[in-house]
Amino acid sequence: MMENPLSRRSFLKGSAVATAGVAASSMLSACGGGSAAKGENVKKVLRFGQSNAKQGLDMQKSTNAGSSSIADSIFEAPLRWNEDNKLETVLLTDIPSFEDDGVTLHCTLKEGIKFHDGTTMTAADVKYSFERMFLPATGGKSTYMYDKIKGATEMLAGTATELAGLTIEDDRHFTFTLTEPMVAFVSNLGLSYAHIFPKAACEAAGDSWGSGTNCIGSGKYKVVSNDDTTEVVLEKFAEYHDGEPALDELRYIFFDDLNTKLMAFKNGDIDYCDLDSTLLQQCQNDPDVKDLITSYEQLGVQFVNLNLNDAALQDVNVRKALSLAINRQEIVDTILSGAGTAASGWLAPQTPGHDKSASAFPYDPDQAKQLLATAGVSGLSLTCKVRAGLSQKYMVAIQSYWAAVGVSLDVQVEDNGVWASDWSDGNLQVTALGWFPLYADADNHMYTYFYSANAAKKSSFYNNPEFDKLVSDARVEQDGDKRADLYKQADDILTRQDYATLPLYWPKGQFVAKDYVVGAKVGNLIYHMIDVDIDTTKDDYNPEA
Amino acid sequence: MRDFLIKRILQALGVVICISAITFFVLNIVPGDPVRVMVGDMADEQTIEQVRHNMGLDRPVPEQYGSWFANMMRGDFGTSYTQNKSVTMLMGTALNVTVRLAGFAYLFALVLGLAVGILAAVYHGKWVDRTLMTLSIFGISAPSFWMAIIIQIIFALNLKWFPLSGVKTAASFVLPTIALGTRYAASIARVTRTSMLDVLNQDYMRTAEAKGLKRWAIILGHGLRNALIPIITIAGTQLGDIFTGSILIESVFAMPGMGKLLLDAINARDLPLIEGGVMYIAIICVVVYLAVDILYAVVDPRIRLGGEASE
Numbered sequence: 053m054m055e056n057p058l059s060r061r062s063f064l065k066g067s068a069v070a071t072a073g074v075a076a077s078s079m080l081s082a083c084g085g086g087s088a089a090k091g092e093n094v095k096k097v098l099r100f101g102q103s104n105a106k107q108g109l110d111m112q113k114s115t116n117a118g119s120s121s122i123a124d125s126i127f128e129a130p131l132r133w134n135e136d137n138k139l140e141t142v143l144l145t146d147i148p149s150f151e152d153d154g155v156t157l158h159c160t161l162k163e164g165i166k167f168h169d170g171t172t173m174t175a176a177d178v179k180y181s182f183e184r185m186f187l188p189a190t191g192g193k194s195t196y197m198y199d200k201i202k203g204a205t206e207m208l209a210g211t212a213t214e215l216a217g218l219t220i221e222d223d224r225h226f227t228f229t230l231t232e233p234m235v236a237f238v239s240n241l242g243l244s245y246a247h248i249f250p251k252a253a254c255e256a257a258g259d260s261w262g263s264g265t266n267c268i269g270s271g272k273y274k275v276v277s278n279d280d281t282t283e284v285v286l287e288k289f290a291e292y293h294d295g296e297p298a299l300d301e302l303r304y305i306f307f308d309d310l311n312t313k314l315m316a317f318k319n320g321d322i323d324y325c326d327l328d329s330t331l332l333q334q335c336q337n338d339p340d341v342k343d344l345i346t347s348y349e350q351l352g353v354q355f356v357n358l359n360l361n362d363a364a365l366q367d368v369n370v371r372k373a374l375s376l377a378i379n380r381q382e383i384v385d386t387i388l389s390g391a392g393t394a395a396s397g398w399l400a401p402q403t404p405g406h407d408k409s410a411s412a413f414p415y416d417p418d419q420a421k422q423l424l425a426t427a428g429v430s431g432l433s434l435t436c437k438v439r440a441g442l443s444q445k446y447m448v449a450i451q452s453y454w455a456a457v458g459v460s461l462d463v464q465v466e467d468n469g470v471w472a473s474d475w476s477d478g479n480l481q482v483t484a485l486g487w488f489p490l491y492a493d494a495d496n497h498m499y500t501y502f503y504s505a506n507a508a509k510k511s512s513f514y515n516n517p518e519f520d521k522l523v524s525d526a527r528v529e530q531d532g533d534k535r536a537d538l539y540k541q542a543d544d545i546l547t548r549q550d551y552a553t554l555p556l557y558w559p560k561g562q563f564v565a566k567d568y569v570v571g572a573k574v575g576n577l578i579y580h581m582i583d584v585d586i587d588t589t590k591d592d593y594n595p596e597a
Numbered sequence: 598m599r600d601f602l603i604k605r606i607l608q609a610l611g612v613v614i615c616i617s618a619i620t621f622f623v624l625n626i627v628p629g630d631p632v633r634v635m636v637g638d639m640a641d642e643q644t645i646e647q648v649r650h651n652m653g654l655d656r657p658v659p660e661q662y663g664s665w666f667a668n669m670m671r672g673d674f675g676t677s678y679t680q681n682k683s684v685t686m687l688m689g690t691a692l693n694v695t696v697r698l699a700g701f702a703y704l705f706a707l708v709l710g711l712a713v714g715i716l717a718a719v720y721h722g723k724w725v726d727r728t729l730m731t732l733s734i735f736g737i738s739a740p741s742f743w744m745a746i747i748i749q750i751i752f753a754l755n756l757k758w759f760p761l762s763g764v765k766t767a768a769s770f771v772l773p774t775i776a777l778g779t780r781y782a783a784s785i786a787r788v789t790r791t792s793m794l795d796v797l798n799q800d801y802m803r804t805a806e807a808k809g810l811k812r813w814a815i816i817l818g819h820g821l822r823n824a825l826i827p828i829i830t831i832a833g834t835q836l837g838d839i840f841t842g843s844i845l846i847e848s849v850f851a852m853p854g855m856g857k858l859l860l861d862a863i864n865a866r867d868l869p870l871i872e873g874g875v876m877y878i879a880i881i882c883v884v885v886y887l888a889v890d891i892l893y894a895v896v897d898p899r900i901r902l903g904g905e906a907s908e
Binding site for chain 2: 107110193208263283311319509
C-alpha cells in the first residue's frame, strides 16, 4: 500500500486552526451585531413573515388570506372591517344604507383620493373594478358576494358587458341597484374582493395585474418590488388620503416552513409573524418567545359535520348523544394547547346573534349512553373522512370519546381535492372542518352553510323550514338588533334543538411580534399592517438588521 | 455514435410523449376537483361552474389533452390554475433557483465524495479511513430535512454565519447546498472507496509506482480513471435525484424552486403545473441517463455505443 502522506499531527493542527477561525468569527459576529439606532428620525421598517399564497395580489382572482394581508396594504375597498370587527369607511364618506326599497344604495367617494400613480380615483374606477370582476375573462372567484347587483349574472354569463346595477352620477357619486334585498351587501363592500383599481393602469397591465409591480392602489403603502416568490417590498404612500402612513417601509417575507419562519423571528430576520397552533406549546416554553405571543379570537368555528341523509344519523337523540360524548374542553386544552374556546353554539362570541346566555355543550357520556339506548341504537358504526391536519387530530380524539359510549368511528384521511369533491357531492357520512366567515356577520355562517339549498351541497342535508325562514328573514332585515335575534334563534334550532351539526370550539389565532412592534392586532383571519407602527426607541429595534 | 444518439433522442421523445399522455389522463381520472380546491370551501355552485367553464375544464378530457399537447409542442404549458400565470414562466423562475441549488449541491457532493472516497481508500484500514467511513454512514443515514434544521440552528441562528433562508445572496445557498449535498457526497464517497480499493491493488498501479511516477499522479491519473465506471453510474443517477428531490430543502430554506412548485401544484390539483413539472422530471431523467451512457464510452474506450463490436 501507499505510504501515509497525511499525519495525525498535521490533521490535528489543521483542525485546531479551523476551530480557532470558527471561534474568532463567532466572537466577531457577536461583537459586531448591528448598531441599534434610536430616536425619531430612524427609518421605520417592518418585516412580516408569512407563507406565500402564490395567487397574486389581485383579490378578484385570489381567495387567500395571505394575499389579502399584502393586498390590503396596497389597495382599498369602499369600506373596511377593522381589527375590532367593526365596519368603517375607507373610500366612502360614510357607511351607506339601503333605500326603503332595500335594493338601492347610494354611495359617495371621499374627495381627492389618489392612486399610487398620481391619478385621482373617480366613480368610473369603481364601476370599472366591479365590471371587471364579473367579466368571464377575469375569472373572478368571489363574485357570489356581489352577484345581486343588477346585470351581474348577465355579465358572468357573457351576455352583457356593462353592469346595469351600478350607475354613475358624477365623479364622486354612484349607486348600486340590486335584484333583490341583501343587507349583507354593504358588509361585503368592506372585503378585499371589492378593491378599487385605477382603470387605465389595470387595463394596461392586463393579465399581469396583481403580480410583480403591477399593483397600483390607493392604500397606505405602494409597491417598490415584488418578485412574487420570496418578498414583497412596500413603501409609504406620501399622498395617502387619510394621513401619513406610520411605516417607511413594509416588507412581506415568505416562509412556507413554519419552523423556519419561527427561527427567522428568533434570529431577528423578521419582526412579526403568525404562529401556527402546532408550534404554540413549543413557543410557550421558549423563554425568548413566550412573552411575545399574542392570542386573538377568530370568528370561525371548528365542527363535526353530520350527514342527515344517512339513516344512522337521522334520529336527533343519536346526534345529541354524539354531542354529549365529546369532551370539548379537553380537546381545547390538549390538542390546541388552549388556543380555542369550547363552543356553546355555532356563532362565535363576536358575531351578532351569539347567545351569551348559553353554556358550553356539556360532556356527559352516561347521558349519551342513555340516549342511544332510548333511541334503540347499539353497535353504531360511523365513517369519518377528513383532510390531514388539525381536523384529523381532533377526530382521532373524538373516535375514543365515541368508543366510550359504544359508537365506533373509522377515521380516514383524504387528499384535499378528493375530500372537496366528496363533501360537495354529499358523500361524507361524518367529516370535520372549520368554517371561517370573512367578517362578523352570521349570514356567512347560517345561510351559506345550513340554508337547505346550500346544506345539500355540503354533506349536511339539513332541511328545517323554520330555520330556513329565520335566515331568509335575517338576510333582508335592516335593523341590526332584530337581525341578531333572528340568527340567535336560528343557532338555537340548529345546534341545541336539532343537533344538526356538532360545533366543537371557536379557535383562537396567535402571533409573535417583537416588543418594538406597536399596534399589532388581528380581528379575524387577515394580518393587516394598516395600523401597525414601530417604536424606534426600543433597544432591540435595528432597521439595518 | 451518431446513430446511437439519434436513436436515443427519438426514444427519449417517445418516452416524454407517453409520460405526458399518461399523466394527463391519470390526473383527470383520479377523484378530486381542482376547481373546488381552487375556489375554497365557501364558494357557491354558480361560481364553481363559472370558473370551471372559464378554465375549459367542462370540455371532454381528450379534447383538453389535444389542445394542451399542441400548445406544449410550441413551448406553451398553459396557465396555472392557482397562480393565474404561465406555467412556462413559473417553471423558469423556479428552475433558476433549483438549477443553482442542485448544481451547487451536486458539485459539492462530487468533490467531497470523491475526495473522501479516495482518501479513505488510500488510507485503507487506518484511522482516517475509519473516521471518514463512519462520517459517511452518518451522512447517508441523516435525513436531509433534519440535517437542514440542524445546520440552520448552528450556522444561521447561533453563529449567524449564513442567512437562515431565502435566495437573495450567494451565501444563502451555502447551507441548502450542504444539507442537500451531504447525503449524495456520502454515497459517492463509499462507492469511490470500494471502487478505488479494487483498482489500487492492480498490477498496473504497482508498475506505475515502479516507474517512479508521483504518488498522487498515480492515484488520480491511473487509479481514479479506472475506478470511474461505478462512480459515474451512481453519480449519474444522483444527478437526476438531486434535480428533482429538493422539495424539503426548498421548503425548509424558503427557496422558491421546482420541488416546492410541484408539491404545491399537486396539493392544489393544478393540472397544467403538474404536467409541466412531470415533463421537467421526465426530461431531466432522460437527459441524465443519456449523458451517463455517453460518459461510459468516453471514460472507458472499451465500451462502444450503438451495438458496435468491441475489438
